[in-house]
Structures are given as structure tokens and as C-alpha cells.
Amino acid sequence: MNIAVCIKQVPDTETKVKISDDKKSIAEGDINFILNPYDEFGVEEALKLADGGEVTIISLGPDRVTSAIRSALAMGAHKAIHIKSDAVPADPGATADALVAVLKEGNYDLIFTGKQAIDDDHTQMASLLGEKLGIPAVNVVVKLEVSGGKVRAEREIEGAHEVVECPTPCVISAQRGLNEPRYASLKGIMAAKKIQIEAKDVNPGPNQLQIVEYNYPPQKSAGKIVGDSADAVPELIRLLNEEAKVI
Numbered sequence: 034m035n036i037a038v039c040i041k042q043v044p045d046t047e048t049k050v051k052i053s054d055d056k057k058s059i060a061e062g063d064i065n066f067i068l069n070p071y072d073e074f075g076v077e078e079a080l081k082l083a084d085g086g087e088v089t090i091i092s093l094g095p096d097r098v099t100s101a102i103r104s105a106l107a108m109g110a111h112k113a114i115h116i117k118s119d120a121v122p123a124d125p126g127a128t129a130d131a132l133v134a135v136l137k138e139g140n141y142d143l144i145f146t147g148k149q150a151i152d153d154d155h156t157q158m159a160s161l162l163g164e165k166l167g168i169p170a171v172n173v174v175v176k177l178e179v180s181g182g183k184v185r186a187e188r189e190i191e192g193a194h195e196v197v198e199c200p201t202p203c204v205i206s207a208q209r210g211l212n213e214p215r216y217a218s219l220k221g222i223m224a225a226k227k228i229q230i231e232a233k234d235v236n237p238g239p240n241q242l243q244i245v246e247y248n249y250p251p252q253k254s255a256g257k258i259v260g261d262s263a264d265a266v267p268e269l270i271r272l273l274n275e276e277a278k279v280i
Contacts (some may be wrong), residue, residue, distance in 0.1 A: 034086040034179070036079040037141040038110065039132055039162070040072040041121070042094060042101035043152040052247045059247070068101040071147025073108075073214040074207035079145050080109045081212065082179055087111045089139060093131050093237070094121045099230055106225035107217035113230045122237050123244050129161035130238030136166060144204045148173050159206035169199035173208040
């Protein structure tokens with residue numbers, strides 16, 4: 034099968050994020066960037082399904098995103114395309130337009146994304162790609178079977194799982210539980226360094242979403258200790274009722 038995986042580079046969850054002086058972006062100087070964890074599930078599933086075919090990694094952004102691309106290649110992907118851009122658009126629709134321009138050239142049987150990116154949490158990319166490509170899109174998939182040009186996918190919905198079927202080509206967004214992503218071996222890391230990443234210049238679509246301002250969460254007030262024995266229970270109940278107003 035010919036499979037594409039659209040990935041995003043995101044800040045490591047352990048990185049302390051700082052807001053830039055203009056409050057419209059984050060300061061990238063001290064940030065450790067990684068491959069979006071949900072995208073790893075997409076890469077792993079693509080590798081399992083390729084069956085002698087090719088897995089192509091596609092990502093949009095500045096030069097730094099090549100490190101995330103190399104991470105996916107080290108897992109075992111065969112090819113990679115870097116859509117060069119000074120920055121990742123704030124509007125996922127603009128990103129989708131650039132990805133679609135490249136995806137249309139590849140004649141892919143399946144296109145994977147992660148369920149969401151852990152930085153902006155838009156959770157829209159699979160649906161946007163499906164709509165713009167005119168093919169089915171199935172989100173939050175936790176089990177997938179592909180046979181005879183058809184996909185049978187089990188996806189999470191509130192309080193239950195839903196099973197849907199659709200023809201290929203289609204877009205699948207991978208949820209945690211779909212698989213267990215492999216660790217990149219030393220051999221895979223060394224092989225990834227030798228793969229030529231194809232660079233493409235594609236103008237993203239119009240940016241219809243603007244960041245007005247980033248702000249830090251408000252500081253939490255200090256906690257209060259009312260006692261360390263059963264004698265403190267009446268006072269605790271009074272405070273929960275009169276001050277916290279939760280009972």
C-alpha cells in the first residue's frame with residue numbers, strides 16, 4: 034500500500050513554555066521540540082499496513098521540523114516531504130490547504146494523522162483533509178482493518194465505541210490504543226540520517242484564524258489546612274459550604 038502520514042512537531046510536554054513579548058506566540062529559544070505523540074500511532078499503523086509498499090512522512094513548518102521527520106523515518110518510514118514555511122499557521126485550515134496540495138500528487142491509499150496535536154489541540158486535521166480531498170475521514174480510531182479496498186474502523190465516541198466502514202482512499206486519525214508505537218532502533222536512526230527529505234514550497238491557504246493574545250493561567254490561591262484529625266471535619270464542611278461553595 035502507498036500510505037502518507039501527516040505529522041506535526043510540537044513542544045515536549047516537559048518543556049516550560051514561555052509567552053513571547055508580543056503575547057501572540059511562544060518563545061521558542063529554550064523549547065525542546067518532539068514528534069507529536071498521537072502522530073506516532075499513525076506512523077506505527079502505517080508501517081504495519083504498508084505490506085511491501087511505501088510510507089511517506091509529510092510535515093509543514095520551518096527547518097526545525099526536520100528533526101520530527103527524522104524521528105518518524107527512524108521508526109521505519111521510507112520517504113519524507115518537508116513543506117517549507119517560516120512558521121506553522123495558527124489556522125489548521127491553512128495548514129490543511131498546504132498538505133492537500135502535496136497529498137494530491139501522491140495517489141495515496143491511506144492518509145494518517147494523529148487524533149490531535151498536543152500544542153493547539155484543534156483536533157480538526159483529519160476532517161479538514163477529508164473534506165478538501167473529497168474522501169472519507171474517520172476520527173479517533175482505536176482499531177483498524179484494511180482489506181480489498183475497504184476500511185473497517187472502530188472509533189471512540191462518548192461512552193461507547195462505533196464501527197464504521199468506508200472505501201479507500203480515506204483519512205484516519207489515530208487515537209491512543211490503536212497500537213504500541215515502536216522505539217527507533219540504532220539501525221533505524223542511522224538509516225534515517227541517509228534518507229533525503231524532499232523539500233517543497235507550497236503557500237498555505239488564507240489564515241482565517243488569528244491569535245489575539247496568549248496568557249498564563251491565573252495563579253492558584255494558597256491551600257488551607259484546617260486540622261489533621263477527625264475534630265477538623267465540622268470546620269472542613271463549613272468551609273466547603275460557605276467559602277468554596279461546593280456542597
